Amino acid sequence: MAENAHDQLVLSLFKECDALLQGHFKLTSGKHSEWYFEKIRLIEKPAALEKIVDLLAEKIEAEIADFDYVVSPAYGAIAIGFLAALKLGKKFAFTQRADEKMTIRSGFSGLDGSTAIIVEDILTTGGSIQEVLACLKEHQVAVKGIYVLVDRSGGAVPIEGRAVGSLLALKVEAFEPDVCPFCKKGIPITKPGASDKRT
Ligand SMILES: [Zn+2]
Numbered sequence: 001m002a003e004n005a006h007d008q009l010v011l012s013l014f015k016e017c018d019a020l021l022q023g024h025f026k027l028t029s030g031k032h033s034e035w036y037f038e039k040i041r042l043i044e045k046p047a048a049l050e051k052i053v054d055l056l057a058e059k060i061e062a063e064i065a066d067f068d069y070v071v072s073p074a075y076g077a078i079a080i081g082f083l084a085a086l087k088l089g090k091k092f093a094f095t096q097r098a099d100e101k102m103t104i105r106s107g108f109s110g111l112d113g114s115t116a117i118i119v120e121d122i123l124t125t126g127g128s129i130q131e132v133l134a135c136l137k138e139h140q141v142a143v144k145g146i147y148v149l150v151d152r153s154g155g156a157v158p159i160e161g162r163a164v165g166s167l168l169a170l171k172v173e174a175f176e177p178d179v180c181p182f183c184k185k186g187i188p189i190t191k192p193g194a195s196d197k198r199t
Pocket of ligand 1: 024032033177180181182183184189
């Protein structure tokens with residue numbers, strides 16, 4: 001699945017968090033997969049997450065010269081963006097949905113007219129990131145970059161023409177039940193808890 005030493009390191013860190021599970025899973029799409037991300041586990045072990053965010057912060061520092069804020073959407077990405085901001089010596093703010101609309105959490109004082117990068121946990125369709133972009137545009141925030149820990153689209157989803165930087169680009173193969181190799185082997189299937197957040 002991972003081809004080089006960097007990817008292997010990142011994968012081992014995700015496994016250390018128990019965020020990347022290997023087995024036989026029924027996805028919300030109904031398809032079956034060998035791999036599953038339990039993304040809430042990224043924040044369950046802060047010491048393990050810190051090692052992952054160190055790598056992300058190194059990447060951001062090498063690519064983006066100057067910005068004021070790290071902005072993340074609530075809730076799972078808050079801890080990730082906050083840690084990244086701490087490592088990078090930047091300010092932090094988060095967005096949340098209010099009546100279905102993505103908004104900046106009230107009380108953050110200096111965001112309007114500033115520069116920012118967006119940090120999200122996992123990119124699947126890019127929906128949340130697009131909402132954050134629209135929200136920041138309303139506040140005249142210039143977005144200098146978009147980063148995720150894991151790109152589940154396998155690098156296939158640019159957002160409004162922008163590349164999304166990721167620590168790990170991973171396109172996980174999923175099978176229809178009737179052709180699933182793990183069903184054929186008789187491996188018991190697990191249905192992980194449904195995510196409570198749209199991605
Ligand atoms: Zn199966």
